[in-house]
Amino acid sequence: MKSIYVIRHCEAEGQPPESPLTNKGLKQAIDLAAFFDNIKVERIISSPYKRAIQTIQPLAKKLNVEIEINSQLTERVLSTNHLSDWFEKLRTTFEDFEIKFEGGESSQDAVKRILNVVEDSFTGEFENTLIVTHGNLMSLLLNHYNKEFGFDEWLNLSNPDVYLLKIDNNEITSERLWS
Template sequence: MIISSPYKRAIKSATPFAKTISKEIIKDERLSERVLSSKDHSNWLEMLEDSFTELDLCYPGGESSKQAMNRGITVIEDVLTCSSNHIMLVTHGNLMALMIKHFQPSFGFKQWHQLSNPDVYSLVFEDYIPKIQRIWID
């Protein structure tokens, strides 16, 4: 099963693998990119860093880290109830970082900043305990 953000670049990233394994890509709005603010800000990077520390911080027209994290986690909660053992989620760096942070609170702005594009992490639950590992090789 492949579930992706409906954004074109996410679908484009998922398509080669989907073709290889002959699976359809399921689009899910909950995996859409997080909007930090509805306005452009020259200090957006500083704003983003602050949002990793203050999870409830919400800029006008944007979404707090906690809101985005919860949105992404609902996808994981849903797929944990399905019968498929291997599920690929395709999302955007900021949301992915926040989803990882949910399970590994030490994952923060610094780790987000070190993500490559693309990047791949594995999330495996062993006895209900999440194990997260970066599996992308640059």
């Protein structure tokens, strides 16, 4: 049985790739490291965004596990244009996975990216892998395995958040571990 822990980054100062964690977020990262005390973590893969790397640095350092940076884990870009109604547009992308706004990425394209990382992890040599990413991309991944996970569940994600994906006899299940 293989396990993948999908982690949403801790509280950050903003949305740009270079946005760091807040002071609260830095404390959350330490709490997150403690959360994994009794789990044998063998591999850590992270979005290249600063907030994602800072989220997992305390655990990586504690375990002496290298953080692999993977650009397929960056947050999904809804549009390169400012959308005053971005919230409703985002809701729409959970209903229509093919819709794409100017300069943005469809839900279908975004989920393909993170699925590449997840499927590689499930077929790889390690039993326990951590993937650190962002809320929207994480939600689309969870929706792939559980169609009940949608826009409202995205709204209820926390910073940080942790879901466990397990594969057993070719069946993949998801479970929220963080509360």
